[in-house]
Amino acid sequence: MKILLVEDNEMNRDMLSRRLSRRGYDLVFAGDGAVAVEMALGESPRLILMDMGLPVMDGWEATRRIKADPRTRAIPVIALTAHAMAADREKALAAGCDDFDTKPVDIARLVAKIEALAQSGEVPA
Amino acid sequence: MGTRAHPIVRLDYLVRVVCYPISAMILYAVFNRTGRMQPALALLLLCYGFVWPHVAYLWARRGRDQKLGEQRNLLADSVLMGAWAAGMHFSLWPSVMLLSGVHLGNLSIGGFRLAAKGLAGVVLGAACVGLATGFAINFTAPPIPTAASILGIFIYGSVFSYHSHVQSKRIVHGRKLLEARNLEIGEASLQLAQAKEEAEAANESKSLFLANMSHELRTPLNAIIGYSELLVEEAQDAGDEAMVPDLRKIHTAGKHLLGLINEVLDLSKIEAGKMEVYLEAFDVAALVEGVAGTVEPLVAKKGNALLIDASDLGAMHSDVTKVRQMLFNLLSNASKFTEQGDIRLLARRETGDDGRDWMVFAVEDTGIGMTPEQQARVFQPFSQADASTTRKYGGTGLGLAITRSFAQMLGGDIALRSTAGIGTTFTLRLPVDSNAGTAALADGDDDHGGGLAGELGGDHGDRARQDDASRGTEPREPLVLVIDDEPVACEMITRMLAREGVRCRAALDGESGLQLARELAPDLVLLDVLMPRMDGWTVLSRLKADPALASIPVVMVSIAGDQAMGSALGASGSLAKPLDRERLVRLLERHLQRPGNRSILVIEDDPTTRSMLRRLLERQGWTVAEAKNGRDGLERMRASRPALVLLDLMMPEMDGFAFLDALHDGGDNDAPPVVVLTAKALTRDEQRRLAGQARSVIEKGSCSQAELEQEVRRAIDAAADAPVDADGNAGQPA
Numbered sequence: 001m002k003i004l005l006v007e008d009n010e011m012n013r014d015m016l017s018r019r020l021s022r023r024g025y026d027l028v029f030a031g032d033g034a035v036a037v038e039m040a041l042g043e044s045p046r047l048i049l050m051d052m053g054l055p056v057m058d059g060w061e062a063t064r065r066i067k068a069d070p071r072t073r074a075i076p077v078i079a080l081t082a083h084a085m086a087a088d089r090e091k092a093l094a095a096g097c098d099d100f101d102t103k104p105v106d107i108a109r110l111v112a113k114i115e116a117l118a119q120s121g122e123v124p125a
Numbered sequence: 126m127g128t129r130a131h132p133i134v135r136l137d138y139l140v141r142v143v144c145y146p147i148s149a150m151i152l153y154a155v156f157n158r159t160g161r162m163q164p165a166l167a168l169l170l171l172c173y174g175f176v177w178p179h180v181a182y183l184w185a186r187r188g189r190d191q192k193l194g195e196q197r198n199l200l201a202d203s204v205l206m207g208a209w210a211a212g213m214h215f216s217l218w219p220s221v222m223l224l225s226g227v228h229l230g231n232l233s234i235g236g237f238r239l240a241a242k243g244l245a246g247v248v249l250g251a252a253c254v255g256l257a258t259g260f261a262i263n264f265t266a267p268p269i270p271t272a273a274s275i276l277g278i279f280i281y282g283s284v285f286s287y288h289s290h291v292q293s294k295r296i297v298h299g300r301k302l303l304e305a306r307n308l309e310i311g312e313a314s315l316q317l318a319q320a321k322e323e324a325e326a327a328n329e330s331k332s333l334f335l336a337n338m339s340h341e342l343r344t345p346l347n348a349i350i351g352y353s354e355l356l357v358e359e360a361q362d363a364g365d366e367a368m369v370p371d372l373r374k375i376h377t378a379g380k381h382l383l384g385l386i387n388e389v390l391d392l393s394k395i396e397a398g399k400m401e402v403y404l405e406a407f408d409v410a411a412l413v414e415g416v417a418g419t420v421e422p423l424v425a426k427k428g429n430a431l432l433i434d435a436s437d438l439g440a441m442h443s444d445v446t447k448v449r450q451m452l453f454n455l456l457s458n459a460s461k462f463t464e465q466g467d468i469r470l471l472a473r474r475e476t477g478d479d480g481r482d483w484m485v486f487a488v489e490d491t492g493i494g495m496t497p498e499q500q501a502r503v504f505q506p507f508s509q510a511d512a513s514t515t516r517k518y519g520g521t522g523l524g525l526a527i528t529r530s531f532a533q534m535l536g537g538d539i540a541l542r543s544t545a546g547i548g549t550t551f552t553l554r555l556p557v558d559s560n561a562g563t564a565a566l567a568d569g570d571d572d573h574g575g576g577l578a579g580e581l582g583g584d585h586g587d588r589a590r591q592d593d594a595s596r597g598t599e600p601r602e603p604l605v606l607v608i609d610d611e612p613v614a615c616e617m618i619t620r621m622l623a624r625e626g627v628r629c630r631a632a633l634d635g636e637s638g639l640q641l642a643r644e645l646a647p648d649l650v651l652l653d654v655l656m657p658r659m660d661g662w663t664v665l666s667r668l669k670a671d672p673a674l675a676s677i678p679v680v681m682v683s684i685a686g687d688q689a690m691g692s693a694l695g696a697s698g699s700l701a702k703p704l705d706r707e708r709l710v711r712l713l714e715r716h717l718q719r720p721g722n723r724s725i726l727v728i729e730d731d732p733t734t735r736s737m738l739r740r741l742l743e744r745q746g747w748t749v750a751e752a753k754n755g756r757d758g759l760e761r762m763r764a765s766r767p768a769l770v771l772l773d774l775m776m777p778e779m780d781g782f783a784f785l786d787a788l789h790d791g792g793d794n795d796a797p798p799v800v801v802l803t804a805k806a807l808t809r810d811e812q813r814r815l816a817g818q819a820r821s822v823i824e825k826g827s828c829s830q831a832e833l834e835q836e837v838r839r840a841i842d843a844a845a846d847a848p849v850d851a852d853g854n855a856g857q858p859a
Contacts, residue, residue, distance in 0.1 A: 009344065015351040022358065061804075064825070068731075068775070068804060090403065094733055104347045104383070107354070 001118060002026045004045035006036040006062065007080070008054050012103070016049070019107050025114075033057030037065045040072040047118055049110075052081040052092065060095040067096030076117035080105065131191035133234055134182065137198065140230070141178035147277060148223060149174025151270045155213050158267035173205065196235050202227050203243035207250025214263040218274035226281055233285065318611060322702075325655040328396070335393035342386050350379040388523040392506055395530045398662040402534055404559055407445045409438035409484060413472055416449055420456040428465045429490075431456075435472035441484050442558045447531040451539075454524040455488040455551050462549070463492030474557065482557035483537070489550045495543040503541065504529045528553070535559045603717040604645060607631045608638035608664060609653035609682065614702075618651060621706055627713060635659030639667055642674050649716045651700070654683035662694060669695040678716045697834075715842065724748040725837065726767040728758035728784065729802070730776040734825075738771060738802075742837065755779030759787055767797050768841050772819070774803040782811070785818040798840045802833075 003020065007013040008031050017027045028043050030036040034057045040048060048066070052059035059079065066072045078099045079092035089100045099113050130138070149170045156162045156170075181198040188194035206227045210220040224247060231243035266274075353376040360368040394400040413435040424431045441448075452470070459468045469489040477483050495503065506526035525539075532539045537555035605627055607618045615631035622629040630645060632638035635656055642650060650668065654661035661681060668674045678697035682704065698712060725747045729735045732753075739749045750767060752758035756779040758770070774781035781801060788796050801815060804825040815822055820840050823833060 011348040012351070015348065015355055019351075019355055019358070022362075064804060094737055096733065103343075104350045 001047070002028065002043065002045045003114070004028050004030060004036065004039055004043060004048045004075075006030045006033070006048060006054065006059065007051040008032060009051070012051070016105060020111075023111060031055075033059060033062030036062045037069075037072075040066045040075060041069070045075060047114055048075055048077045049114075050077050050079050050097065052079055060091060063092070063095045063097050076120070078110075078113055078117065130182070130186050131195065134185045134191050134195045137185075137195055137230070137234070138178060138182040141181060144226065144277070144281070145178050146174040147273070148219075148226075151219050151222070151273050151277070152209060152213065154270040154273070155216050155219055155266055158270070159214075159216075159263070173209075177205075196239055199227070199231050199234065199239065200242055200246045203231065203246030204250035207247035207252075208254040209250075210247075211251040211254035211258060211260070213266075214258065214261045216266040216270075217264040218266055218271045218278075222274040222277050222281075225278060229281070229285055318613070322655060329398075329655075332393045332397035333399075335389060343383065343390075346379060346383050346386065350376060350383065353379060388527060391527050392523050392530075395527065398660055400530070400534065402444045402447070402559070404442055404444055406440050406442045408440050409472065410435055412445060412449060413438075413452070413470065416452045416456065417470070420453060420460065423457050424460040424468055427460060427463065429460055429463050430467050432467060432469045435470065438472055438474055438484065439557075441555070442560060443535050443555060444531075444559070447535065448555065451528045451531050451553060452486060452488075454528045455486070455553065458524055458551075459488050459490035459492065459549070463490040466491035466548075484555050484557050486553040486555075487550055488553075489548065491548040494545040494547050494549050495541075496545045499545075500541055500543055504539075603649070603713075604628045604630065604647045605649045605651060605713070605717075606638065606642055606645060606647035607651045608635065608656075608661075609651075610634055610656040611653070614653065614682075618704065618709075621704070621709055622713070627717070635661075635664040635667075638664055639671075639674075642668060642677065643671070646673075647677060649713070650677055650679045651682050652679050652696075654681055665694045665696055680712060680716070715838070724750060724765065724767045725769045725771060726750045726752060726758060726761055726797075727771045728752045728755060728776070728781070729771070729773040730754055731773075734773075741833070747837070755781065755784030755787070758784055762788075762797075769797055769837060770799045771837070772799050772801050774801060782814060785815070789818055798843070800836055800840055 001024075003025050005013060005017055005020075005027050007016065007029070013029060013031075017029070020027055028039060028045060030039050031054075033054045036048070036050065036054075037057070039045075050059045050063055054062065057065075059081075063077050063079070066075065066077065076098040077096065078101060079089075079095075079097040080101055080103055081092065092100050098117055101110055101113060152173075153162070153167070153170050156166060181201070185191055185194035185198050206223040209223055213219055227247070228240060228243060232240040235242075353372050357369055357372045357376065360366070360372060391400070413433065417431060417433055421431060456468065456470060467490070469487075471487045471489070473485050475483050475485055504525050506523055529539050532553055532555060535555050536559050537553065539554070540552045541549065542552070543549035605622055607615050607629060609615050609618070609631070610633055612633065615633065619629040619631060630641055630647070632641045636659060638650075638652070641647075652661045652664055652668075656664075661683070665679055665681065668677065668679055675695070679695070681696045681699040682702060683699065697716065700708060700712065725742055727735055727738045727742075727749055729738065729751075730753050735751050735753070739751060742749050750761055750765070752761045754776040758772070759779075761767075762770075772781045772784060779787070781803070785799060788799070798820040799818065801819045801822040802825055803822065807815070807822065812822075820843075821836060823836060
């Protein structure tokens with residue numbers, strides 16, 4: 001299953017990708033929001049993990065654009081942010097994110113969310 | 126006689142010692158020259174001139190009231206002078222000297238009263254002696270006593286005048302000193318007020334710094350936690366079990382550090398007034414179960430047993446993250462200070478005296494307990510019950526302070542009962558519905574300091590609109606409520622407003638400000654940010670949380686204006702201290718003469734964005750109608766004409782461009798201004814198309830809420846001010 005991981009911090013990207021690949025996921029990366037929007041279209045991932053504080057275009061805007069495009073709208077997006085704040089959760093959901101998780105990532109919880117969304121993603125939105 | 130002589134007694138003693146011998150000699154000369162000198166008279170004169178001054182002095186000092194004694198002496202002097210005058214057959218100059226001397230003395234020391242009594246004494250003395258002399262009168266006097274008397278009058282008068290000159294100079298000088306001192310005090314208190322504001326601002330920026338810094342700390346910590354976890358997995362896979370315990374230690378230590386940083390972050394957010402509350406419904410029993418699961422290893426570590434009684438609790442409407450954190454804090458606190466004991470969590474639902482439902486969580490332990498002194502400090506941030514506690518038990522000592530702040534934010538509170546050596550019970554009381562809780566708080570029947578920030582209920586807009594309508598029916602002088610803890614600031618604003626013909630009421634703290642706002646329903650609230658006890662943000666949240674007050678525009682007044690924060694909490698604007706009169710007046714004009722039409726039509730296909738805009742605008746007191754595409758929008762406009770249209774461009778059925786064309790092709794000359802909101806990057810051609818038809822274009826995402834609000838208000842103000850031109854465009858963007 002192909003996952004697009006959007007994260008500008010190299011360590012976070014490395015860490016998360018290694019742990020996810022170990023669990024059999026296939027990962028592609030984007031380092032900023034603008035690239036993420038392109039890759040969502042070009043790579044057709046099954047799911048996107050989106051950091052919110054990104055250079056060039058932030059995660060909220062990237063999500064909005066992905067969700068505004070009918071071709072990428074169906075891809076579930078999980079927002080990842082270091083701000084463990086309710087307002088951020090609301091803001092992420094308002095931007096169109098399907099789910100939300102905080103960093104540091106609890107890998108078991110994140111995998112559960114990925115699986116749940118990947119299941120529902122089968123159904124056309 | 127131990128006491129010192131009264132100054133008047135001393136002064137008169139001096140005068141008598143100097144003047145009486147001289148006047149005795151003058152009298153002697155008069156009697157001698159007129160041939161009436163006898164030995165008895167000479168003795169009398171000696172007594173008068175050289176003995177009486179000392180007798181009078183001692184006599185006056187003897188009495189309990191020295192001043193009264195001296196007045197008695199003066200009356201005796203008066204009688205004596207009258208007697209001498211009659212004895213001399215009223216020899217003119219010496220008599221004038223004696224009488225004027227004693228009269229001036231009486232007048233200066235006892236005023237008119239004593240002077241009048243003195244004159245009576247003179248008459249009495251003169252009468253007594255006059256009876257003996259047959260009231261013989263002989264004005265003439267020998268030349269030497271006459272000259273001496275004239276000289277005496279001259280000197281005596283001069284001394285009096287000079288003395289009064291010195292006195293008045295001293296008074297004037299004293300008054301000047303006093304004025305200078307007052308000025309100094311005034312300046313000092315001004316500086317003090319300034320220093321206070323600066324200190325408060327510094328504290329606020331410290332809290333902000335901490336909040337930001339904590340965030341920076343979390344990023345590298347993230348990597349430590351993540352990589353150690355990753356390495357555990359990889360070590361296990363590679364069969365390198367020996368590495369696993371060490372890696373787990375790194376992981377545990379990282380998590381511990383993260384917990385501490387989170388606490389500092391929370392506290393600094395609370396202090397900076399940036400802690401938000403997010404209300405939702407959740408099942409309490411499930412929450413308790415979850416917390417128990419998390420805390421179980423902590424409890425077990427010290428051989429404690431965790432007992433839970435939490436059944437039939439139902440749901441509550443509160444901030445689940447905060448409730449979870451509070452329970453976790455209390456339970457981990459209990460397990461930290463208990464060994465081989467019991468830790469109980471009892472949760473129950475109860476109805477308070479006010480009829481509201483409360484959720485009560487009691488966390489009991491059989492631990493070391495606390496002395497009353499320790500109990501008094503335990504909710505203070507950065508203070509565990511005592512300093513050695515930190516060394517022995519670890520932790521930041523912030524957990525309980527945070528727990529209490531959270532409890533108050535949610536409209537509840539926390540209490541504590543403890544006996545040293547026996548155990549401690551913390552009781553957390555939270556309203557089952559924090560929404561209702563806040564409303565009750567706003568009714569002023571509660572002394573909890575906490576306020577509720579963030580999103581609250583959805584029906585405020587509707588009620589606010591009704592309020593607006595009913596208020597609009599009776600025209601009246603505009604009324605502004607000023608909430609500022611500094612009387613000087615209140616006074617200054619009141620004066621500025623009075624000059625503009627605006628009535629003004631002031632409140633010196635948040636609580637009474639809320640009270641007055643409810644009583645007076647003002648047209649505008651000017652709210653100071655930095656206030657003791659309840660700060661401006663809290664007052665703002667409570668104003669906005671009260672359906673009856675939510676529609677009143679609030680302008681934040683601060684030395685450190687934080688517009689974005691104010692807007693996020695629902696403020697309509699901000700002013701920097703010191704207040705600029707012109708800016709204040711402009712603000713008044715904007716808020717006090719509201720346009721009659723306060724409705725905005727939002728045309729947007731995405732329901733999430735639409736409802737976000739609705740909430741945002743309603744918080745500002747606008748009425749919002751929604752349409753999901755251009756066609757829908759046109760229909761809505763036929764039904765009722767909004768003051769402004771917020772238009773998305775990319776929409777199904779009829780997009781924004783088509784809507785604008787239809788709007789202006791319809792020959793509608795007083796079409797409302799249109800503000801375009803778009804996520805689309807516009808081409809040159811599209812920009813040209815919009816230029817004639819839309820007032821301004823705002824790019825979604827790039828524009829903050831505050832900017833959007835500002836643009837909406839500017840657009841409506843401009844439309845209300847400028848006559849609509851032929852194209853139906855109301856003016857250009859400011």
